Amino acid sequence: MAEKTVTFVTGNLNKLREAQSIVSRFSAPVALVHRGIDLDEIQGSVDEIAEAKCRQAAAIIGGPTLIEDTSLGFRAMGGLPGPYVKWFMKALGAPQLPRMLADFDDKHATAMCVMAYTEGPGAPIHVFKGTCDGRIVTASGPTTFGWDCVFAPEGQDGKTFAEMTPEAKNQISHRSKAFKMLAAFFANA
Numbered sequence: 381m382a383e384k385t386v387t388f389v390t391g392n393l394n395k396l397r398e399a400q401s402i403v404s405r406f407s408a409p410v411a412l413v414h415r416g417i418d419l420d421e422i423q424g425s426v427d428e429i430a431e432a433k434c435r436q437a438a439a440i441i442g443g444p445t446l447i448e449d450t451s452l453g454f455r456a457m458g459g460l461p462g463p464y465v466k467w468f469m470k471a472l473g474a475p476q477l478p479r480m481l482a483d484f485d486d487k488h489a490t491a492m493c494v495m496a497y498t499e500g501p502g503a504p505i506h507v508f509k510g511t512c513d514g515r516i517v518t519a520s521g522p523t524t525f526g527w528d529c530v531f532a533p534e535g536q537d538g539k540t541f542a543e544m545t546p547e548a549k550n551q552i553s554h555r556s557k558a559f560k561m562l563a564a565f566f567a568n569a
């Protein structure tokens with residue numbers, strides 16, 4: 381199978397690092413090229429947000445284009461902040477996020493990676509969603525990447541993503557699940 385070159389458009393170098401590590405273990409030969417472009421993030425459903433980012437990115441790239449939008453939804457808050465978590469992070473900082481749930485017993489949260497891929501401008505946009513369930517906990521571990529220090533995925537003895545090795549996070553993460561769907565799509569194309 382010929383190697384496929386896909387441009388991954390993201391302004392987030394932590395996402396890029398994880399994506400490159402996940403893709404390097406793909407059986408389908410895919411090469412990721414990075415472009416750091418600040419894409420518009422509209423207000424809408426997670427699908428609408430990802431599709432709009434992909435459309436805008438593909439118009440600039442002019443070939444196979446991949447983007448992703450990551451959300452973190454709190455069950456006690458009906459799924460909010462969801463795709464808008466970035467703005468809460470900017471305003472509060474990750475270690476303060478647990479205070480949003482201080483009055484709720486339910487600390488359940490779902491991390492979701494919504495990936496959108498197109499062969500180019502005007503071509504169909506394919507959306508793949510990977511989720512990981514967990515709990516919002518007091519910050520623990522490095523604060524290098526987003527809300528990793530306050531998200532403890534299920535089945536990891538209460539460890540936060542930030543306390544896990546990159547390999548262990550990639551085994552179970554929302555991002556790796558979305559990439560697995562993308563790999564299956566390429567394998568069947």
Ligand SMILES: O=c1[nH]c(=O)c2ncn([C@@H]3O[C@H](COP(=O)(O)OP(=O)(O)OP(=O)(O)O)[C@@H](O)[C@H]3O)c2[nH]1
Pocket residue numbers: 389390391392395417418419421448449450451465466467469525526527528529541555
């Ligand atoms: O702890 C984390 N573990 C993750 O696995 C993860 N993935 C994303 N994020 C953060 O959640 C917001 C998503 O917003 P987002 O999808 O719009 O990303 P972004 O604006 O940083 O980049 P991009 O839109 O250029 O790709 C941003 O604050 C990201 O830092 C994560 N935090």
Ligand SMILES: [Mg+2]
Pocket residue numbers: 421466
């Ligand atoms: Mg963004």
